[in-house]
Amino acid sequence: MKKTILLLSVAALLAAGCQCKQGPAATPAETVMANILQRKSVRAYTDDTIPAQVMENLLRAAMAAPSGRNLQPWSFVVLTDKSQYDSIFANNFNLPMFKASAAIVVVCADTTALMPPRDNRNADPLRQPNHLWRDDMGAVTENLLLAAEAHGLGACWTACYPYPDRMEPVKRLLGLPATVLPYCVVPIGYPAGDNQPKDKWDPARIHHGRW
Ligand SMILES: Cc1cc2nc3c(=O)[nH]c(=O)nc-3n(C[C@H](O)[C@H](O)[C@H](O)COP(=O)(O)O)c2cc1C
16 A cells, blocks of 8 residues: 555656646746846855856846946956955944855946047047946846846845945955945855845836826
8 A cells, every 4th residue: 555655656746747847938038027026135145155157157147237328337356265354344244244155246336437528429538427337336236136046146235335434445455446436245155044035016106107
């Protein structure tokens, strides 16, 4: 009797496995929607390290972000040496979270750019303020977070700009150029514990035609 039940259970499992394989694959829209809706801030990580190819994928996704006038004001400093963290992140950062992460990406912004004036695109480019840099940096950071989610990683956007106490040691100890500031700091690692996305859907925020 026990043997029969065991055989039936194995048959059921195999059938379920076949159904999974033969079932319809997720559409691109379903895959993208699941990625966006599953993203959440993760602040606890396992000890597993992040393969170099995976980190490159995350940065590749980040750099695919849209950019005003396509100036791409971003650069990244990737940190994995935890002995650096006490001095760089001592001021008002969540140091235990950073120390638990496998890697930290410091997302940096050049607030200036070489560009011709908007009213004379044929003029010689001059170094001047890029008024759209913050917008670009939000896009680049979100792309990084979504790519982390897609690779089974957890990450947490941690503000650096506009807080002087957070920015100063990061800028100084990482040797950022004068026109470059640390926009945010993103610890990344394989998630530990239970991390669930928040449901932020609120139809009351949507206005049709006019407010
Ligand atoms: C601009 C910005 C700054 C943030 N700064 C911090 C921070 O300093 N520390 C932190 O733990 N989380 C920070 N977060 C993460 C937010 O707390 C988090 O996104 C928010 O609570 C919503 O949760 P979710 O990301 O899981 O959807 C920041 C997020 C953004 C967009």
